[in-house]
Amino acid sequence: MDEWYHVIALDRRQKLRGKFYLGELRYDKEGSWLVMPLAVPIVPRLSYGTAAPDATASDLTKTSNLQDVRNPTKSDDLSPNSALNNINPLPVTKSICGLLGLSNELLDMIFHNLEIEQVFVLGLQSQNLWNVARKHIQASLASSCGLWAGIRIVCVGEYLESEDYPPNVLTESEEAEFKDGRFEHFGSSLYDLADARYQEVREWQPDLANRLTDHASSLGEWHRLPESSQSRIRDDLLSDKLSDLYPEDQPWVLRNLTTQEYVRSEAIAIKPEHIHGPNIDVLGFGQVVCSRVCWSAADWSEDRGIHRGVWAGHRFDITTLDRLKQGSMESSEWKDVSEEVRDEMEIEWTEGLGSDWCGSDWVRRNR
Numbered sequence: 001m002d003e004w005y006h007v008i009a010l011d012r013r014q015k016l017r018g019k020f021y022l023g024e025l026r027y028d029k030e031g032s033w034l035v036m037p038l039a040v041p042i043v044p045r046l047s048y049g050t051a052a053p054d055a056t057a058s059d060l061t062k063t064s065n066l067q068d069v070r071n072p073t074k075s076d077d078l079s080p081n082s083a084l085n086n087i088n089p090l091p092v093t094k095s096i097c098g099l100l101g102l103s104n105e106l107l108d109m110i111f112h113n114l115e116i117e118q119v120f121v122l123g124l125q126s127q128n129l130w131n132v133a134r135k136h137i138q139a140s141l142a143s144s145c146g147l148w149a150g151i152r153i154v155c156v157g158e159y160l161e162s163e164d165y166p167p168n169v170l171t172e173s174e175e176a177e178f179k180d181g182r183f184e185h186f187g188s189s190l191y192d193l194a195d196a197r198y199q200e201v202r203e204w205q206p207d208l209a210n211r212l213t214d215h216a217s218s219l220g221e222w223h224r225l226p227e228s229s230q231s232r233i234r235d236d237l238l239s240d241k242l243s244d245l246y247p248e249d250q251p252w253v254l255r256n257l258t259t260q261e262y263v264r265s266e267a268i269a270i271k272p273e274h275i276h277g278p279n280i281d282v283l284g285f286g287q288v289v290c291s292r293v294c295w296s297a298a299d300w301s302e303d304r305g306i307h308r309g310v311w312a313g314h315r316f317d318i319t320t321l322d323r324l325k326q327g328s329m330e331s332s333e334w335k336d337v338s339e340e341v342r343d344e345m346e347i348e349w350t351e352g353l354g355s356d357w358c359g360s361d362w363v364r365r366n367r
């Protein structure tokens with residue numbers, strides 16, 4: 001008999017969108033949905049550009065005409081933030097001339113105390129303000145990523161009994177919640193609790209583009225820009241900048257923060273070309289976590305004990321190997337369990353999909 005599962009983040013009282021069969025989480029793309037919640041972004045170091053931080057009112061009159069975004073040169077394309085440098089601002093008004101006389105450090109302090117919508121609108125007023133604002137917008141985007149990193153994760157089955165949950169995982173208040181009598185008509189397991197009370201998270205990519213441009217539009221600022229500038233700001237800065245936060249030119253690892261173990265991306269990827277930063281085609285970090293955090297009463301013979309996952313209720317993140325090495329210098333050594341996990345996953349996938357799964361049409365369909 002098939003069993004439904006919820007993938008839940010206990011500390012946030014959230015669950016991954018929908019319900020899943022175990023096979024979907026272990027073998028299909030659904031398991032990859034767990035990557036972005038766990039991946040810790042890297043905020044790029046952005047320069048302020050070439051605009052003078054101490055521009056005077058007389059200087060501003062020379063650049064007060066609204067212009068379109070120029071086409072980037074070949075050298076511009078080499079910079080991940082080149083599009084940002086090419087955005088021309090709105091005409092400068094007298095009300096902001098005083099701000100442009102401030103140093104970037106003081107502007108940073110001002111922007112830090114503003115809502116991100118206010119940062120965006122103010123940044124549209126001049127090139128120099130935009131150079132400062134974009135740092136804060138990028139930081140806001142990064143703060144909305146990796147929201148399950150360091151959070152207790154468990155994949156719970158619907159056949160659990162009321163007091164069947166991973167040992168030493170729940171807090172006293174969470175255990176008390178099972179005994180408050182509110183689930184008498186629906187059951188009182190960890191699965192039932194998540195099903196009834198946990199928030200379902202369906203999207204992990206922050207929709208900053210619409211949020212910020214809608215706010216600017218309500219103030220009449222957004223539509224003062226030419227359409228080409230609007231498009232570049234939206235596409236190059238807001239909608240498509242997650243790739244900057246998860247660079248593909250660095251090796252990434254899955255860390256179990258509870259046991260201080262880690263898994264390297266190149267050890268579990270079927271082929272090197274399947275690796276795209278923290279995201280790995282077909283078999284990746286998401287499938288590894290899902291296979292090791294399951295907790296269910298159903299002991300199917302083909303599951304080989306997976307229903308009592310050795311990592312159930314543990315805390316994880318996905319980060320770069322450089323960060324791991326930096327952390328190792330500050331605390332006890334981390335244990336590399338990549339080979340152990342790879343061997344376990346190969347056995348599991350061979351049993352579930354057949355001995356030729358690695359070169360099958362199924363792999364090509366799931367890329």
